[in-house]
Amino acid sequence: MKIAVSAQGKDLDANVDPRFGRAPYFIIIDPDTMEYEAVDNKQSLNMPQGAGVQAAMTVINQNAEVLLTGNCGPKAFRAFKAANVDVITGVKGTVKEAVEKFKRGEYKIASAPSVRSHWS
Amino acid sequence: MERQITELVVISGKGGTGKTSIVGAFAAIADNKILVDADVDAADLHLLLNPEVIERHDFTSGHEAVINEEKCTRCGECISLCKFDAIDEDTYQVNSLHCEGCGVCVHFCPEKAIDFPEKLCGEWFVSNTRYGQMVHAQLGIAEENSGKLVSLVRQKGRELAEEKGIDLILTDGPPGVGCPVIAAVGNASAVLVIAEPTVSGRHDLERVLELSEFFNVPAMVCVNKFDLNRRIAIEIEKFCESKNVFFVDHIPFNPEFIYAVANGQSIVERDDEDLIQLLRIMWEKITNKLEEFDKQAAEAA
Amino acid sequence: MIITIASGKGGTGKTTLSTNLATFLGKEAQLLDCDVEEPNAHLFLDIKWDEKQTVTAVIPEVDEEKCSHCGECGEICQFKAIAPLESTVLVFPELCHSCRGCFLVCPEDAIKEGSRELGVLETGHFNSTEFTHGRLRIGEAMAPPLIKKVKERIKPDKIAILDAPPGTSCPVVNTMMDSDYIVLVTEPTPFGLHDLKLAVGVTKKLGIPCGIVINRHGIGDNKVEQWAENQEIPVLLKIPFDRKVAEIYAEGKLLVEELPEWSGMMKDLITKIRKTVDR
DSSP, X not given: OOEEEEESSSSTTSBBOSOSTTOSEEEXXXXXXXXXXXXXXXXXXTOSSOHHHHXXXXXXXXXXXXXXXXXXXXXXXXXXHHTTOEEEOSOXXXXXXXXXXXXXXXXXXXXXXXXXXXXO | OOOOOEEEEEEOSSSOSSXXXXXXXXXXXXXXXXXXXXXXXXXXXXXXXXXXXXXXXXXXXXXXXXXXTTXXXXXXXXXXXXXXXXXXXXXXXXXXXXXXXXXHHXXXXXTOOEEOOEEEEEEEEEEEETTEEEEEEEEOTTOOOHHHHHHHHHHHHHHHHHHHTOOEEXXXXXXXXXXXXXXXXXXXSEEEEEEXXXXXXXXXXXXXXXXXXXXXXOEEEEEESGGGOHHHHHHHHHHHHHTTOEEEEEEOOOTHHHHHXXXXXXXXXXXXXXXXXXXXXXXXXXXXXXHHHHHHHHHHO | OEEXXXXXXXXXXXXXXXHHHHHHHGGGEEEEEXXXXXXXXXXXXXXXXXXXXXXXXXXXXXXXXXXXXXXHHHHHOSSOOEEEOSXXXXXXXXGOOOOOHHHHHOTTOOEEEEEEEEEEEEXXXXXXXXXXXXXXXXXXXXXXXXXXXXXXXXXXXXXXXXXXXXXXXXXXHHHHTTOSXXXXXXXXXXXXXXXXXXXXXXHHHHTOOEEEXXXXXXXXXXXXXXXXXXXXXXXXXXXXXXXXXXXXXXTTOOHHHHOTHHHHHHHHHHHHHHHHHHX
């Protein structure tokens, strides 16, 4: 199983980025082995619009089954729902802490987007 | 617990209500804040604050089509496909004012004669001012994508606040209810609407309040130049009450607003004590309300 | 003849000028409010509405039966309005710019025309002057396609007066395009001058002649006039600051009907514009 975490940096000590679409990196990680890879979200960062959708496609194409992030807007949320990716919002701290918490089952899967605006 | 940053975005529906002058006054009154000029189409706050630019960056957004004359065979495919009439039929040049950057011509050109470089749309700055640091921008003349630039200056303002350990951001927002305003309102802690007691001012206020409701951002309202039409000013106050929107105060018509701008000053630096006192009281009411909003938001979370 | 009334800064009196000029010209003129985000002109006019129509934009609609999930549509779309997934294709209508790239690129012919509401177009008349405006749907971010629809109502035999949105961004440029003359309304303050310079920059880029109207003349300094002289841009009209004007405006009344000197001012203005355009 792979999970994706929106991150401000490229390793497990990086903070979780509260923004999904405009986060600089996604850490794609196997929570059982803690093996990970950082995926650049540069493509979304320079987009005049649609960064959330672009970022969602990036995560979906990595075959992640769960996303941990701060906030997720309605369009990206719709894409995740269609691709059967569970979204967990309100995640804080470092990537490592977030993954540990996820493994202990402390998070609840979001049933709706956490923000309305796609410009955040 | 993570530190909360409060961002107050000042907007106005229509222009010319005195929004920037009022932001300038609050900039002088409030302690310890980051200033953001998100009115990127007509960024005027710098005229009051005389910023010393310490950082300057290019703002690029999207792409634009550029036809390579040497490769182009003038087959006309691009012209027939372009939905924006951006390619001149005689010169085969792309009019950058019309080009939406959709890339259809780039994809379908049989000669691969169309380049698609990133588009330079403006600049953004970090500056020192006498009231603290400010993030501001200038959109290139006739450039688009101001929504993204608004998001960018707000984001940079937030990063600066985090870096400096400052918990208040005061943002001068754009007028209107379109793309730049949507970008300015989303995820703000609250908006302050500067309304004008005119038939159009009241009409615009209703639209702006609808927008803040749509984005779930709490609003506050004050009326500037209330004595130009006391009847409408009171109607606006009552309308706010009926909508459960906090009404801050009425500000009288006062030429000091113009004299201050003409001298590159904030109103607080002039000597109309009554006006200064009124603005101080307003700021106190606003900060109290902001705390209340923060508490409500924390409880809701 | 098409005249756009614009200003770099909001609240300088653009709508005041366009409504009064159109009223003064009567049946010769037609007024089109292109500020689709904040249409205001109708508030000052006693309009009899004739027609209302919903304006839509073309967006893709995917026929899932035909779709082979090749992903081409997602590749060409610069705006991320279409997102092909393994099992389905998502369309995000509000991001679509109607470029039709996905229609053209789809090898299976699986994309059909759908539509998204941009807003409404309303037409009517006041006295003998025709009036048109557009109202953008709240939450809709794309004004230019609606502005283009408003401008489709321009009649070549009339003096079309276009009330532009404030500022210098895309909706303003879309309004100004194809005009014969642009009137820039400003006020004699550093804010006014700063924003005027930006607006003049746009008119130059478009290659359209412009002139300046200074509103609230007397409240500030004379730097706008000095600058205009240096740039050889004509100052067409100076409207003195008068509290009475502000009060009449606040009530939503027309100055040409309340203050006799305004008819003379409007006549003077149109004469000067005509001289430039006819030359």
